[in-house]
Amino acid sequence: xxxxxxxxxxxxxxxxxxxxxxxxxxxxxxxxxxxxxxxxxxxxxxxxxxxxxxxxxxxxxxxxxxxxxxxxxxxxxxxxxxxxxxxxxxxxxxxxxxxxxxxxxxxxxxxxxxxxxxxxxxxxxxxxxxxxxxxxxxxxxxxxxxxxxxxxxxxxxxxxxxxxxxxxxxxxxxxxxxxxxxxxxxxxxxxxxxxxxxxxxxxxxxxxxxxxxxxxxxxxxxxxxxxxxxxxxxxxxxxxxxxxxxxxxxxxxxxxxxxxxxxxxxxxxxxx
Amino acid sequence: xxxxxxxxxxxxxxxxxxxxxxxxxxxxxxxxxxxxxxxxxxxxxxxxxxxxxxxxxxxxxxxxxxxxxxxxxxxxxxxxxxxxxxxxxxxxxxxxxxxxxxxxxxxxxxxxxxxxxxxxxxxxxxxxxxxxxxxxxxxxxxxxxxxxxxxxxxxxxxxxxxxxxxxxxxxxxxxxxxxxxxxxxxxxxxxxxxxxxxxxxxxxxxxxxxxxxxxxxxxxxxxxxxxxx
Amino acid sequence: xxxxxxxxxxxxxxxxxxxxxxxxxxxxxxxxxxxxxxxxxxxxxxxxxxxxxxxxxxxxxxxxxxxxxxxxxxxxxxxxxxxxxxxxxxxxxxxxxxxxxxxxxxxxxxxxxxxxxxxxxxxxxxxxxxxxxxxxxxxxxxxxxxxxxxxxxxxxxxxxxxxxxxxxxxxxxxxxxxxxxxxxxxxxxxxxxxxxxxxxxxxxxxxxxxxxxxxxxxxxxxxxxxxxxxxxxxxxxxxxxxxxxxxxxxxxxxxxxxxxxxxxxxxxxxxxxxxxxxxxxxxxxxxxxxxxxxxxxxxxxxxxxxxxxxxxxxxxxxxxxxxxxxxxxxxxxxxxxxxxxxxxxxxxxxxxxxxxxxxxxxxxxxxxxxxxxxxxxxxxxxxxxxxxxxxxxxxxxxxxxxxxxxxxxxxxxxxxxxxxxxxxxxxxxxxxxxxxxxxxxxxxxxxxxxxxxxxxxxxxxxxxxxxxxxxxxxx
Numbered sequence: 020x021x022x023x024x025x026x027x028x029x030x031x032x033x034x035x036x037x038x039x040x041x042x043x044x045x046x047x048x049x050x051x052x053x054x055x056x057x058x059x060x061x062x063x064x065x066x067x068x069x070x071x072x073x074x075x076x077x078x079x080x081x082x083x084x085x086x087x088x089x090x091x092x093x094x095x096x097x098x099x100x101x102x103x104x105x106x107x108x109x110x111x112x113x114x115x116x117x118x119x120x121x122x123x124x125x126x127x128x129x130x131x132x133x134x135x136x137x138x139x140x141x142x143x144x145x146x147x148x149x150x151x152x153x154x155x156x157x158x159x160x161x162x163x164x165x166x167x168x169x170x171x172x173x174x175x176x177x178x179x180x181x182x183x184x185x186x187x188x189x190x191x192x193x194x195x196x197x198x199x200x201x202x203x204x205x206x207x208x209x210x211x212x213x214x215x216x217x218x219x220x221x222x223x224x225x226x227x228x229x230x231x232x233x234x235x236x237x238x239x240x241x242x243x244x245x246x247x248x249x250x251x252x253x254x255x256x257x258x259x260x261x262x263x264x265x266x267x268x269x270x271x272x273x274x275x276x277x278x279x280x281x282x283x284x285x286x287x288x289x290x291x
Numbered sequence: 292x293x294x295x296x297x298x299x300x301x302x303x304x305x306x307x308x309x310x311x312x313x314x315x316x317x318x319x320x321x322x323x324x325x326x327x328x329x330x331x332x333x334x335x336x337x338x339x340x341x342x343x344x345x346x347x348x349x350x351x352x353x354x355x356x357x358x359x360x361x362x363x364x365x366x367x368x369x370x371x372x373x374x375x376x377x378x379x380x381x382x383x384x385x386x387x388x389x390x391x392x393x394x395x396x397x398x399x400x401x402x403x404x405x406x407x408x409x410x411x412x413x414x415x416x417x418x419x420x421x422x423x424x425x426x427x428x429x430x431x432x433x434x435x436x437x438x439x440x441x442x443x444x445x446x447x448x449x450x451x452x453x454x455x456x457x458x459x460x461x462x463x464x465x466x467x468x469x470x471x472x473x474x475x476x477x478x479x480x481x482x483x484x485x486x487x488x489x490x491x492x493x494x495x496x497x498x499x500x501x502x503x504x505x506x507x508x509x510x511x512x513x514x515x516x517x518x519x520x
Numbered sequence: 521x522x523x524x525x526x527x528x529x530x531x532x533x534x535x536x537x538x539x540x541x542x543x544x545x546x547x548x549x550x551x552x553x554x555x556x557x558x559x560x561x562x563x564x565x566x567x568x569x570x571x572x573x574x575x576x577x578x579x580x581x582x583x584x585x586x587x588x589x590x591x592x593x594x595x596x597x598x599x600x601x602x603x604x605x606x607x608x609x610x611x612x613x614x615x616x617x618x619x620x621x622x623x624x625x626x627x628x629x630x631x632x633x634x635x636x637x638x639x640x641x642x643x644x645x646x647x648x649x650x651x652x653x654x655x656x657x658x659x660x661x662x663x664x665x666x667x668x669x670x671x672x673x674x675x676x677x678x679x680x681x682x683x684x685x686x687x688x689x690x691x692x693x694x695x696x697x698x699x700x701x702x703x704x705x706x707x708x709x710x711x712x713x714x715x716x717x718x719x720x721x722x723x724x725x726x727x728x729x730x731x732x733x734x735x736x737x738x739x740x741x742x743x744x745x746x747x748x749x750x751x752x753x754x755x756x757x758x759x760x761x762x763x764x765x766x767x768x769x770x771x772x773x774x775x776x777x778x779x780x781x782x783x784x785x786x787x788x789x790x791x792x793x794x795x796x797x798x799x800x801x802x803x804x805x806x807x808x809x810x811x812x813x814x815x816x817x818x819x820x821x822x823x824x825x826x827x828x829x830x831x832x833x834x835x836x837x838x839x840x841x842x843x844x845x846x847x848x849x850x851x852x853x854x855x856x857x858x859x860x861x862x863x864x865x866x867x868x869x870x871x872x873x874x875x876x877x878x879x880x881x882x883x884x885x886x887x888x889x890x891x892x893x894x895x896x897x898x899x900x901x902x903x904x905x906x907x908x909x910x911x912x913x914x915x916x917x918x919x920x921x922x923x924x925x926x927x928x929x930x931x932x933x934x935x936x937x938x939x940x941x942x943x944x945x946x947x948x949x950x951x952x953x954x955x956x957x958x959x960x961x962x963x964x965x966x967x968x969x970x971x972x973x974x975x976x977x978x979x980x981x982x983x984x985x986x987x988x989x990x991x992x993x994x995x
Binding site: 045047049050051052053054055057058073075076077078080082083084085086087088089091094095098175176179180206207208210211212213214215216217218219220221222223224225226227229251252254255256258259280282283284285286 | 971
Binding site for chain 2: 546549550552564565566569570573577580583584585586587588589590591595598599604605606607611618655656657658661674675676677679680681684704705707708712715716719720734735736738744745746747749750753754764769770771772773775776778779786788789790791792793794795796797798799800801802804805806807808816818822823824825826827
């Protein structure tokens with residue numbers, strides 16, 4: 020079935036039936052670049068009473084899908100759907116991958132009725148992390164501390180495909196010591212767009228330069244978002260410009276796991 | 292190939308291509324019926340609340356919206372007061388006391404001799420600074436004037452002069468464009484229309500130079516509306 | 521053949537646009553269209569309902585386009601006008617030039633028309649010894665420079681007032697050198713005077729049409745300047761050029777679309793002049809054109825009906841999509857290389873001039889989705905751009921390294937154990953490379969990124985490997 024029995028409940032010996040069984044779709048960028056985000060997501064979900072499992076998984080298929088390679092996208096989709104079969108919910112710390120799973124999977128199989136049904140059921144149980152916490156589990160606050168001023172960037176897919184806007188802000192407002200400012204153009208694309216950032220690097224650079232300006236003007240010391248792609252793009256530009264603004268995934272801050280190096284920083288860098 | 296048959300071929304080719312793409316022959320009864328029905332019934336879509344209401348409400352909305360579009364609006368008690376208001380407007384705007392208007396009978400009956408205005412009647416050839424028209428209707432929803440072409444109110448008067456004054460009868464202050472269409476059909480018949488129906492909202496403008504909003508691009512710099520009645 | 525295209529050189533065009541400091545400065549003037557649109561939408565509670573209504577009207581009309589076109593033609597004839605059909609750009613040019621010649625036209629006043637740009641009308645008129653004079657202020661400004669519009673609503677948005685001043689000084693023979701043209705009002709006054717003379721001298725007036733109403737045989741134009749009106753009422757003949765999908769069934773249907781058009785385009789509830797023109801002047805009209813001809817142009821649109829890109833025919837040319845597009849905002853319109861820029865241009869261009877020539881355009885998108893969010897007739901623009909990408913992929917039109925890269929990724933991603941192994945290796949390697957600062961300033965194969973941005977280095981081991989280690993997995 021493709022499911023890995025490494026679930027946290029077995030580890031901790033819990034076994035309450037009322038706990039929803041949540042499969043974490045960790046996403047490639049979190050898996051490979053920043054596992055901290057994955058562990059932060061697990062903590063948030065467990066604190067909210069979920070039993071988290073992490074089935075063996077790879078890519079949601081969005082790069083292939085957006086590049087026009089439907090065949091590869093379908094192959095990856097079938098794999099993902101199968102891997103999460105035993106879960107009540109699938110939760111994703113990304114609006115972009117989340118949108119792929121929850122909105123585009125059914126469209127992918129529009130011409131295959133049997134697969135489409137599976138894709139529909141899968142899509143229905145899939146949620147982006149902060150909207151899952153707030154809209155499904157009814158979480159209104161988190162128990163975390165973060166001293167500093169943050170700005171939240173609305174990743175396009177999360178915002179427009181999944182309606183993620185108020186939920187992360189709601190939770191951030193409950194973080195002790197955190198001050199939240201709004202970017203003048205919070206809803207404007209950062210210029211990542213997946214492969215676009217590499218294929219059309221010069222244009223992507225022009226777009227992220229404007230975003231970096233907006234972030235600097237907001238006078239936040241940390242920019243947050245729900246998507247690693249956006250974050251790497253924005254902080255990569257800020258760092259190249261010599262700006263001290265940091266970037267973290269919103270999950271790290273909400274889970275109180277924001278003490279370590281921020282994105283693109285190492286432990287060896289002196290404290291700023 | 293002579294031009295006429297070339298033209299017919301093109302017409303046929305375009306229709307054939309459309310029908311091929313739609314997968315129809317063109318003579319299917321249900322489709323023909325639907326099209327006939329829509330053209331005949333002309334169903335009304337979404338009509339915003341904004342323009343609706345009784346005459347007093349519509350007049351207030353019209354005035355507010357017209358002013359928002361940079362027109363000026365005055366109200367006079369009767370048609371006979373229009374010449375005086377036109378003279379006052381031109382004087383206050385430092386414009387010469389001349390005005391051209393169409394053959395609209397309502398203008399002919401106004402006491403122009405009671406004003407110092409030099410009146411000319413007929414279409415404009417571009418040498419008139421000020422023009423006066425009588426609106427077919429006024430649209431409350433957007434502060435818009437509806438003007439129709441014809442000897443009564445030549446269309447050139449709407450565009451060539453620098454200053455345009457438009458009189459409208461209070462009773463002709465309707466809610467929205469849909470109400471104007473009803474009036475239009477009553478006046479011209481179903482499926483017909485005058486050569487030109489102008490919907491005018493404020494004076495001519497352009498923002499083509501560095502997005503700076505400027506009035507008087509090609510049409511009038513000033514639009515003054517006189518509601519009479 | 522339609523107007524000349526450089527769309528296949530999009531990347532080079534984009535580069536030129538990005539390093540053009542003057543253009544970048546001018547583009548900053550266009551940044552408040554978004555604010556104006558959202559203010560207009562907010563001020564009208566029925567706005568969303570109107571979008572749905574507009575979409576439904578367009579869909580219904582397209583599904584019955586042949587019949588509405590027949591009805592439209594009948595009505596135009598009844599009111600004394602004539603309808604001509606052009607299958608493609610060549611034919612459209614021939615018809616219009618032929619008509620102008622039949623009126624003995626030496627000069628032609630033109631209202632703004634994107635389809636006239638598409639068919640390359642001005643060049644054809646000039647070649648026939650007829651002088652076309654653009655009367656829309658922005659179109660006039662770019663005509664003096666021999667440029668194309670860079671935006672479908674604000675054609676000269678890429679120009680500064682300095683540009684326009686120097687063009688006027690160069691082109692206006694009677695302009696004294698000491699005349700002050702430093703401010704927009706003065707430029708406007710100069711243009712108004714020069715163009716007024718041209719309006720009065722023109723033999724024929726050519727306009728586009730925002731809509732063609734089947735019920736009455738009416739063409740509708742929407743302007744703020746009034747130039748489209750002077751263009752059609754002063755000369756002896758009025759020629760309308762419009763593509764087949766401009767048809768709407770009734771006057772009421774037109775009202776629905778007009779309400780979302782101006783709000784989406786400039787944030788105005790109504791443009792200053794919305795003009796309904798039906799036929800030539802009547803017997804008792806003291807002014808107006810003696811002849812009225814409508815040239816209905818196909819040029820690739822009928823082929824789009826019933827196909828994957830049919831939704832694109834709903835477009836009412838408001839420009840909202842490009843106003844909200846981060847790519848358009850960074851480049852301006854000329855970089856797109858043909859007639860239609862921004863998201864709508866990216867979808868329409870390959871349909872009209874082929875995917876080989878226009879195929880880069882739908883690739884240059886981040887799929888942020890803002891275009892679809894603001895489109896008054898709810899065209900799913902990103903979805904259609906993706907369709908184009910699928911077509912290109914199937915036909916092996918995407919660059920080879922790109923296809924191989926994707927194939928490579930898919931190979932690994934469909935084999936979870938292999939994927940975990942290789943990503944683990946990659947994470948370790950990149951972590952090592954970037955360990956001193958936690959990021960890389962250069963990475964082979966990723967120079968499109970690292971040329972301008974730092975690249976965050978991985979944490980050393982992957983999430984899945986750590987999770988398995990923690991849970992003591994046996995699988």
